[in-house]
Every structure is written in C-alpha cells, then in structure tokens.
Amino acid sequence: TQTVSQSDAHVTVFEGDSVELRCNYSYGGSIYLSWYIQHHGHGLQFLLKYYSGNPVVQGVNGFEAEFSKSDSSFHLRKASVHWSDSAVYFCAVSGYNKLTFGKGTVLLVSP
Template sequence: AQSVTQPDARVTVSEGASLQLRCKYSYSGTPYLFWYVQYPRQGLQLLLKYYSGDPVVQGVNGFEAEFSKSNSSFHLRKASVHWSDSAVYFCALNSNAKLTFGKGTKLSVKS
C-alpha cells in the first residue's frame, strides 16, 4: 500500500532564512508527487509537481523540490522565506488517480 510521511509536524524559521520541508513516500510503482499549500480557512493550492525527468522541479513563489528515487523522498525547498509563506504544506502521491496525503507540516515564519 502507498503512504506519504512528513516527519516534521511543525517547522519555525526566521524570515529570509532557507527552508526544507521533508517528505518520504512508499509506493511500488512510478510515483507522481505533488506539494500543496493550505492557508488558513482555504483549500489546497498547488505548489509544484513531479512526473519524470529532471529530479529538481520548480514551482510557484520560489519553491522547488527534489525527487530522489533511492531515498524515496520529495523534499521541498525555498532559498529565502517570507512571512506570507506561513501555512500548512502537504506532500501528496497520486496512486490509481487518488491522492494520498502526508499529515502536513505547519510552517511558521518569524519576522
């Protein structure tokens, strides 16, 4: 069975600092991976996605993620965070057309 693990429930960083949010997946097939962000009282917004090819994918607002098949990981990164990046970030795996989500990482950016 497929699964997605986000080992860090909460992450706090200072504004301007770099960021990495971790995601590990378990899936026997070819993984199609996504990162979504959820702001308070809103739905999920797509940040980026990985299907194949270059393991580093670029997303919106300066986010990028790196896929590693050997580590079964899809970590999200940003070089310099802004206070407006404070939100909950979800990693997701598409298996059989359904998304399997991690439990999210709540990011707090200190100004």
C-alpha cells in the same frame, strides 16, 4: 498501497531563512508526487509536481522540490522565506489516480 510521511509537524524559521520540508513516500510503481499549500481557512493550492524527467522541479513563489528514488523522498525547499509563506504544507503521492496526503507540516515564518 501508497503512504506519505512528513516527519516534521511544525517548522519555525525567520524571514529570509532557507527552509526544507521533508517528505518520504512508499509506493511500488510509477509515481506522481506533488506539494500543496493551505493557508489558514483556505483551500489547498497546488505548488509543484514531479512525474518524470529532471528530479528538481520548480514551483510557484520560489519553491522547488527534489525527487530521490533511492531515498524515497520528495523534499520541498525555498531559499528565502517570506512571512506570507506561513501555512500548512502537504506532500502527496499518487500511483495513477487518487492522491494520498501526508499529515502536513506547519511552517511558521517569524519576522
């Protein structure tokens, strides 16, 4: 069984601030982790993924995430957010095929 926990339902920051969105997972085997973004009224868009190798992975629009096996985490970070980053962010885990998603974190970037 694979589970994903996103501990923060809502995060509010100011434009230009850095942000970290937290994701913890549980899964016993080889793991595939990813982050998706969903703007209001739109579909899910892929941000980045980790499968193996360098635990810090770079994604689109300045996002990066760091995999930690010891902490069972895959936190998403951005150094300087823009108002357009306001959206819902979903962390997902996959053992081999289907993705299991967290409940999502709503990021609100205030001007």
